[in-house]
Amino acid sequence: MYKKILLFISYLLYLSCIGTDVTDDYVDPTLRITSPQIISIKVGQKFQFTAKYFDTSGTPVDNPNLIWTVSPPDALTIDNNGFATATKDGLATIQVSVVTA
16 A cells, blocks of 8 residues: 555656746846945046846846936936036935836
């Protein structure tokens, strides 16, 4: 009887294996600024901001289409590559967004 039970369990385990494991776990896409937090930049000084985008499976996306913005735009300028230049004294908030398909 023991051999029959063991054979039956082995058969069930054999049938349950489909050969390919698929993970379909959804996670919210995430965009993170990864450059160190800075408190101040002197007028004329430049700083490179970096960010990483993680898709719905949590995988980092290479070369995402990032859009950098600054508010108010008169104290700091920033280009599409994240290079910021202080143009005058004042406070500014930097934000980044990603364009997805």
